[in-house]
Amino acid sequence: MKFEITSSDPNKLNVNLLALFAGTPELTKADLVLGGLIGRILKEEEFDNKIGSDLLIYPDYQITPSKVLISAYGDGKLTIVNWQKICAAIGLRASRVKAGKIAVMIPEKFSRDLGINVLISGLVTGITLGTYTFNKHKSQKSNSPDFRLEKISIIVDQKQAIANETIRVAQAFSDATCFTRDLVNEPSNVTTPTYLADIANSISHDSANITTEILDIKQMHSLGMDAILAVAKGSSEIPKFIRLDYRGGGKKTVCLAGKGITFDSGGISLKTQKGLETMKMDMAGAAAILGIFKALAILKPKINVTGLIAACENMPSGSAIKPGDIVRSLNGKTIEIINTDAEGRIVLADTLAYASSKIKPDVLIDLATLTGACVVALGEEISGLFVNNEKLKSQLIESAKLSGERIWQLPLPEDYLDLMKSKVADIKNVSGTGHGGAITAAIFLQEFVDKNIPWAHLDIAGPAFAEHDTPLTPYGGTGSGVRLLLHLIFLLAKNS
Ligand code: BES
Ligand code: ZN
Ligand code: ZN
Numbered sequence: 001m002k003f004e005i006t007s008s009d010p011n012k013l014n015v016n017l018l019a020l021f022a023g024t025p026e027l028t029k030a031d032l033v034l035g036g037l038i039g040r041i042l043k044e045e046e047f048d049n050k051i052g053s054d055l056l057i058y059p060d061y062q063i064t065p066s067k068v069l070i071s072a073y074g075d076g077k078l079t080i081v082n083w084q085k086i087c088a089a090i091g092l093r094a095s096r097v098k099a100g101k102i103a104v105m106i107p108e109k110f111s112r113d114l115g116i117n118v119l120i121s122g123l124v125t126g127i128t129l130g131t132y133t134f135n136k137h138k139s140q141k142s143n144s145p146d147f148r149l150e151k152i153s154i155i156v157d158q159k160q161a162i163a164n165e166t167i168r169v170a171q172a173f174s175d176a177t178c179f180t181r182d183l184v185n186e187p188s189n190v191t192t193p194t195y196l197a198d199i200a201n202s203i204s205h206d207s208a209n210i211t212t213e214i215l216d217i218k219q220m221h222s223l224g225m226d227a228i229l230a231v232a233k234g235s236s237e238i239p240k241f242i243r244l245d246y247r248g249g250g251k252k253t254v255c256l257a258g259k260g261i262t263f264d265s266g267g268i269s270l271k272t273q274k275g276l277e278t279m280k281m282d283m284a285g286a287a288a289i290l291g292i293f294k295a296l297a298i299l300k301p302k303i304n305v306t307g308l309i310a311a312c313e314n315m316p317s318g319s320a321i322k323p324g325d326i327v328r329s330l331n332g333k334t335i336e337i338i339n340t341d342a343e344g345r346i347v348l349a350d351t352l353a354y355a356s357s358k359i360k361p362d363v364l365i366d367l368a369t370l371t372g373a374c375v376v377a378l379g380e381e382i383s384g385l386f387v388n389n390e391k392l393k394s395q396l397i398e399s400a401k402l403s404g405e406r407i408w409q410l411p412l413p414e415d416y417l418d419l420m421k422s423k424v425a426d427i428k429n430v431s432g433t434g435h436g437g438a439i440t441a442a443i444f445l446q447e448f449v450d451k452n453i454p455w456a457h458l459d460i461a462g463p464a465f466a467e468h469d470t471p472l473t474p475y476g477g478t479g480s481g482v483r484l485l486l487h488l489i490f491l492l493a494k495n496s
Contacts, residue, residue, distance in 0.1 A: 001131075002151045003124050003167050007158040010105050011063040015153060017099035018065035019090045022049050022072050024107040034062055042070065050074060051082055054093060065103065069093055078113045081404040083122040085471040088130020092471075095131050095147045103153040116160045121170040125404075125483070127152060128174035129472045134185040172295045173403075173486050177479030180284075180291030184465065184477025188263035188280040193232075193240040193311035196260055196283065199290055200242045200309070207297035209248060215241035225350040227335060230327040231343045232312035234267055234320025239312035241351075242286075244293050250302040252496045254489060255361035257351045259344045259368035260286030260311035267314045267340030268322050281477060282344070284464035285367035286311060288481040295486055303493035306359050310347035314340070326425045330354055331448055336425035344370045345441050346429055349448040356450035363392060363492065364455045366445065367481045373437025374410075374459040382406045383463050383480065386442040389454035396456060399487035404472075405480065407458065416443045458484075 010018050010026075011033045020027040022042060031038040038057060047055060053072040059065075071090055074082065087104070094102045110119055133146050156162065183191055183199070197214045204212040220229055220241050232239035242260070261282035265271060271279065286309040293307055321327070325337045327346070331353035335346060348366055355364050374384040385407040387393045393409065400407045419431035419440055427447055431440040442457050449455045463480040466473040 001128060001149050003171065004151070004153055005120070005162055005167075006103070006153045006155055008155070010103060010155050011065070013064055013103045013153060013155075015065050015099075015101040015103045017067040017069055017094050017097070017102040019069045019071055019102065019104040021105070021107050022047055022070050024109065026105050026107050027070070030105070034059055038068065038070065048072065051086060052089065054089065056093065056097065067097060067099060073110070078110055080114065080118060080122055080402070083110070083114065083119060084126035084129070084404055087123045087126025088471045091127035091131040091149060095149055098147050100150040101153075102149065102151075103155055105155045108157055111160065116156065117163050117166045120154060120162060120166050123154060124167055124170035125174050126472065128171065129177060132178050132181060132474055134182065134476055169299060172298045173483050176291040176295035176486065177482045179294050180287045180479040180482050181477040183287035183290060184281050184284050188313070191262050191280070191283060192237050193260065193262055193313070194238060196262070196286060196290070196309060196311045197240040197242050200244050203290065203293050203297060204244065209246055209300060210293060210297055211245045213243040215243070223354070224328065224330045225354070226327050227329040227350045228310050228312060228347045230321045230325065230337070231267075231314055231346050234317045235313035235315040237262065237313045242307075242309040242311060244289070244307040246293060246296045246305040248296070248301050248303050248305070248493070250304065250493060250496050252363070252492055253304040253306060253359065253361045254363045254365070254492060255306045255308065255355045255359045256289050256292065256485065257308045257348065257355055257364065257366040258285035258287075258289040259283070259348055259366070259370065260309045261344060261347070262311060262313050264314045264341070264343065265316060267320050267343060268316050269339045269341040270316055271341060278465055281465040282369050283311065284369050284460060284477060284480065287477070288367050288479065288485070291479060291482045292485055292489070296489070301490055301493040303489060303496060305489060306361065308351050308355055310351045312347065314343045329448060331357065333427060333447060334425040336422040336428040338428050339430045342429045342441070344368050345444045348445055352445060352448040356448070356453060360450070361453065364449065364453050365458065365485065367458050367460060367485070369461045369464050370459045371438045371441045371461055373441070375462040377410070377438055378408055378462060380462040380467065382408050384438050384459035385409045385456060386412050386459070387456040388412065388446070388449075388451070392454040392456055395488055395491055396484075399484050399491060402487045403483040405484040406463070407484070410439055410442070412442055412446060413439070416440055417447070420444055
């Protein structure tokens with residue numbers, strides 16, 4: 001997919017589809033050549049200018065584009081997310097009518113609301129994410145080959161100042177999101193811990209600024225990462241601890257830690273039939289980190305980023321961990337495993353302890369499909385944010401605004417740690433109450449983070465996987481966290 005900026009006459013563009021917006025002077029102007037045909041059709045159809053409405057017109061070769069798509073944008077002030085969704089719908093409609101080359105007319109009044117660079121970035125994001133498909137495992141018989149948009153011309157007024165970098169950055173962010181979606185959508189018999197390690201190696205192979213280190217069982221054991229090894233014990237898949245280092249210069253180091261459970265059966269505390277269905281997605285945090293590194297390799301921001309991924313499978317077997325087992329984490333704390341299905345926090349315990357003692361970053365963020373309780377609390381569209389530092393909190397909220405990804409802060413109440421006290425070890429992996437599960441999970445994680453490091457935990461259990469098609473996220477992996485954290489990394493790079 002190629003995006004380009006143009007100021008040419010829309011009626012003369014060599015495209016298959018021209019997208020215009022209802023009720024804008026730009027539409028009226030383009031309609032002059034058609035003798036007011038579009039205006040008459042819109043009136044006749046009683047076109048409703050509600051987001052989501054559109055109308056496809058075949059103007060009978062009076063102009064070069066063979067199809068004209070009229071889109072609605074609503075009555076209120078345009079928001080970034082609504083604009084992304086409108087563009088996603090245009091992209092989807094174009095690919096359904098097999099229009100390979102399209103042009104989108106950007107109305108001047110939209111730039112007054114959002115600014116031209118935000119509009120262009122939102123258009124690239126919306127079209128790329130909205131037209132994403134994952135059909136590689138369908139045979140040709142059951143599926144007609146994917147139609148891909150080839151070229152998107154963005155028509156702007158000549159007077160608009162567009163930053164050269166806008167398209168490149170938006171495309172790298174969106175491609176990284178699609179890369180993450182692919183990894184999440186692949187089944188667990190493809191994305192094994194070894195596969196994730198291979199992906200990390202191939203990313204560093206292609207970039208001079210990225211190195212990888214993959215720890216095997218022996219190395220993990222000698223470092224004291226017995227918590228990860230305990231979770232991995234029940235599976236015949238070999239666990240991997242993956243470390244990626246991006247060196248972009250600058251003084252700051254950001255560390256991203258991802259939950260990489262390539263399949264979560266629950267272990268001996270086995271999940272229900274329904275609960276098992278989508279658990280290939282339990283490595284979405286890890287997949288987001290790999291996507292982010294793909295974008296870092298292309299965009300090379302002036303900052304250092306370390307990615308840590310604890311990759312293993314959580315399976316029941318004769319060698320699996322059992323409720324009541326006690327394991328020691330890298331920071332010396334012992335964990336009583338009450339429920340083997342609360343495995344994400346166990347692998348993150350070692351990962352966060354590794355980050356605290358070996359990386360000592362300026363900012364530490366973990367990304368995990370951690371709790372069903374977070375989905376109950378915030379639904380499928382909003383990630384839970386837990387953060388121990390006000391500055392990092394506002395930077396994350398700003399990044400959420402810029403990316404359109406939604407996060408909501410939940411508390412880290414000190415006294416809830418009492419709920420995690422074990423009678424026989426330093427801490428247990430689930431609370432006795434069964435209430436506030438997203439919070440008690442975060443409280444558990446905090447015990448493995450150095451208190452002096454600004455740390456945030458993002459529980460992406462809801463938004464990481466879409467059960468239904470939505471405008472920006474078709475069914476499956478969503479790439480949740482990728483654009484949010486890339487925005488944060490760029491914000492931190494700018495401020496350092
Ligand atoms: N991977 C799950 C959390 C999850 C649930 C992610 C639904 C995405 C959708 C996690 O490992 C888990 O099983 N958590 C348990 C914790 C409980 C045993 C305290 C849960 O949420 O039920
Ligand atoms: Zn689990
Ligand atoms: Zn899990």
